Amino acid sequence: MKKLSLLLMALFLFLVTGCSMEPPSWAKPDTGGDLKNMKIGLSVSTLNNPFFVSMKEGVVAEAKKHGIETIVVDAQNDSAKQSNDVDDLMQKGVNVLLINPTDSAAISTVVQSANELGIPVITLDRSADSGNVEALVASDNAKGGRMAAEYIEKLLGKGTKVVELEGVAGASATRERGKGFHELADTDLKVVAKQTADFDRTKGLNVMENLLQANPDVQAVFAHNDEMALGAIEAIRSSGKDIPVIGFDGNEDALKSIAEGKLTATVAQQPELIGQLAVQAAYDVLQGKKVEKSIPAPLKLVTKNENE
Template sequence: MNISEIAARVRKASLVTACGAALATGAAVADDHTLTIGMSFQELNNEYFVTMQQALEAAADSLGAEVIITDARHDVAKQVSDVEDMIQRGIDILLLNPADTVGVETAVLAAREAGVTTVAIDAQANGPIDGFVGSKNYDAGYLACDHLAEQLDGTGQVALLDGIPVVPILQRIEGCTAALEEHPGIEIVTKQNGRQDRSHAMVVTENIIQAHPNLDGLFSVNDIGSLGALVAIEASGQDIKLVSVDGHPEAIEAIQRPDSAFIATSAQYPRDMVRVGLGLGLAKYWGANTAPAEIPIDVELIDRDMAVDFSW
């Protein structure tokens, strides 16, 4: 069974549980009240999150629900303000994609006080959330870096590009580090913040290559950062292998090039993630006390052979 089939089953189970809870408590699934769903994104300057937004809007439309979307632009203060504004506009369910796991707690507390059902999506959030749906990010880092070590025949210098202070990013670094440590011939020479940003990651990677002229491999915590790193690697003319996380269309395209330094990415499934998150939010909103607190979504390593048939 592939990840889409697994996610579909989880999604179906969540929605069935939600509907059952609504009927059991005498709640009407369709009444005069229009369900309002708010989703606060850490950013929308990334096709990964745009794909998630589109899937949410389609799912909400099928429910006859209203959707309010906000973009924090990686500013947690703006995200807190955005959530407070959505609460004032009367949202019933908040899907929260945190810009900062700790800093967003103020928004979570405000939502709880207002009686809003809150599900964290993609990244964990501090505070009294009702549920969390996200990728197995430790696995994502492990798979990518285990593949990198294998392609380096278990020896060489590797650098890590991390990102914003949210749990998924930390877990990807932990998974990557664990995989590399299984290969005694691999040396992690540096870890620097690429900010998950193409331009910044390019500059950071240029500096890493200059400081470590014998660099053999690089792991980036997301594909957008890796695409900037790829530019720096190609400009250097050095044989440096690159791995990442996400499954972004540009990354998949780059991986397919025969001469590309980009050799693999651990793919996430943003459409499934937000659909399952909405299902969990509905279950909690309608009173399904037995609905799970957390639903992990599998990841899959996409190398050059698999990239031909992969898309979000």
């Protein structure tokens, strides 16, 4: 019903503008530089993950600096809900959309709807598979995956038997982190099993319990995010084993776990910076300026004894 409403709204705008393809006035970038009345719509994949909470805080704080209002919606890791949420944001008259996709393919339809209405789209952390996106603001996920494989090899040597906990199947971050990891792991390590745990801590625990039973000789774990890594640690500790676990994100719980000697390492992102850079890009787009299609945020490997 919401998609139908959006379609009807687009048709109405098409008719009242004399069959012109011009976007509505609220969707046009303000080239005069006065953005005080502008609104950013931010759709986050889930606010049940500390990483995305930090990213949201970066967006809201940076937008406030520019006097721009932010409307935040939480998709709760549901791609259908996210599509409906973004439809709602467009109907509320946001001037730019910042989207952290739950599923990179599923979000493409609403990205294309925004394109038709002339509303600029910027994606954060994960890309959209199709539709015109002004910029993707993200860490180099493939590089981060390779960093994890390099650290496991450095720690335990070539041929180490590794279990891989994958993220949400449709997310670009899952594909890219896995791709980077396997660039080295497929030649220098031995990936004995891999299974999705949807970037979720509880699922990470449950999946790891099953993988430990099926692969009792596993020597290391690479998880596509810290939440799954922290769940995996609980499963490992309950089994009485001592297996190094490398996560990805660098969230507060992960850094605390590293300091306590539980989590071995994490490929740390800077979620607040990702949010800030996304707003800066949005600010430029709304003023009619060109922005880079890919805006990277630096990564670093964090361990207990050193920041590598």
